[in-house]
Amino acid sequence: MRRAYNLRHVVSTSPPWSRYDRLGRLLLENRLMLEIRRLNVSIGGRKILDDCSLTVEDGEVAAIMGPNGAGKSTLAYVIAGRKDYRVESGEVILNGVDLLALEPDERAARGLFLAFQYPIEIPGVATMTFLKATLNAQRKQRGEAELSTPDFMRRVKGAAERLGIKPDMLKRALNVGFSGGEKKRMDILQMALLEPTFCILDETDSGLDIDALRVVADGVNTLRAPHRGFLVITHYQRLLDYIVPDRVHVMAEGRIVKSGGKELALELEKSGYRNYLTDPDQAVA
């Protein structure tokens, strides 16, 4: 699904057009993307993101790798709209819209999806009820009609089958008592149903064995599409064997310090992150 680029935003808030050559080109080609510009974020007075900039083009799968404490998860949370952080300056533009001005649900309705490192348990809310509420809430925000129950059921069943999610899991409370792998699959199921234009996967491999990792990666790979971008956050190269990225970015000390092709991930696996830290002794394994 495509949305019109919000030209008004670009005109009213942007500095000279020269900075937007690339953006302008993408605009003309009607391509969408995520652009993070000089983002500075702190929590409790401690700086976590330090002038962080990153661009993910339409349809691209970008990976962010980096040591613990580099700010990877913070970046994911700030893009999704978590309130605990203080955004001091910078912009996060998705498909032409400044996300930072929006509530998390409004960001979701504009096509953003965050797959959590640890999906949250919601006791007392049946998974099916939750799925229907989210799907219809997003459709409502976009001015679309609610799904009919048979149509909704058909979509859920189809997506659940592809991910190996048993019908009985859909009747249980959301994520309650699910294994790590089941929770991740449930997140991917939501991703498949909500049809976002941009997906962030935050440490999706954590807590997964190889078999579960393969199922989750397959789920993600089937969602890869020309107009859907991905930002895959991970410590380890392993996940990138299954979800092969177009670009790899190294994040350290709150900013992107190096970008390259998928071969960069292999290089990191050998050399580690020490080369990218000002004080390597501070690095946590």
Place this chain on the structure above:
Amino acid sequence: MRSALPMVEAPGAAEIEALRPDFSHPGALAQRLVLVDGVFAPELSSAMPEGVRVRSLASVLNEGRADLIALLAPANADGADPILSLNAALMQDGVVIEVAPGARSDDPINLVYASTPGGPSARFSRSLIVVGAGASIRLAESLHVRAARADETFSGLQNFNCLQNFNCLIASVGEGATFNHTTRMTGGEPGGVRVESLIASIGAGAQFDSFALVTGAGLIRRQIFMRFQGPGAKSALRGVSLLRGREHADTTLVVEHAAPDCSGRQLFKYILDEEATGVFQGKIVVDPLAQKTDARMLSKALLLSDTAAMNNKPELEIFADDVACGHGATSGGLDADQLFYLQTRGLPFAQAEALLLEAFAGELIDGLGDENLAEVCRSEVRAWLSRRAPPGVHS
């Protein structure tokens, strides 16, 4: 502090007749017993299931049946509690329900509290249910809220603003019997006072469950005095209170384990908004005889504003040495991680909050085992939630 209001006069035939349309339409509760201003009104009541005998308290006292009179003045609670003493002194009437041994009914007996219009007044009732050995019965208490009729100039609800109700229900649950009790104190008397006492003694191997839904209370106190009389009995007491404005709801429990091998669970939940106050004080007493007691008590409160307050006082008094007893209390706001997760999936904050609140209350409602009643409770919770002020007003 509120002062005691004058006692209401017993309802006349015309006043009871005026209530008849409320109970003669096709949607009226079946198997119902109606108390009008605390006085049993057989005219408004309907047929009981087989094996269930009903009389008014007044007629039982006139008969002088010693066994029933002994049950009506239970030793474990009367005398120790001033509210019960007041109730004993001023009770006007009530209903006595005898369930024959082995009798069963899956549909509940409905005990309905109705009031006549009039000035500020107080009413006192005392009712008794005797559940025979091996019987299985449900009793559902509810308030009757009169809709204002076209020919009446006052608002039906306003007229009930100054009522004080002091009702007492005594339950004697026989050996191996199952007694399921629910009470909905909803939709009545925003400025009223309501004090409900439930006194239960549970026989060997019996099961006693009770659930209460409280909304729209002015000042409400529910007190439950329960005693495990014989070994191997089980009980679950649960409640959900939804309060806003300056409402105050108090749940006071004394659960006495006087026999071995009994298992008791108590879980009470509160959702408190605006300037409401919740109170939970629960005491578990384990007598020296009551070995292998398994007792758990928990209260959970969600505070939705900075000015709401919750007071918890759990107590354990254990005189046996081979028991498993626990109590706990939690108070706090909604979980920020859960709210954020739901929002990232596209639910606006208010909707995410409502979903979590409904789930919080729903946990107890889902376990009711009576789907009709559960649905009524769910819709009452939803109605309460829909009247919440929009988010941001209190923060």
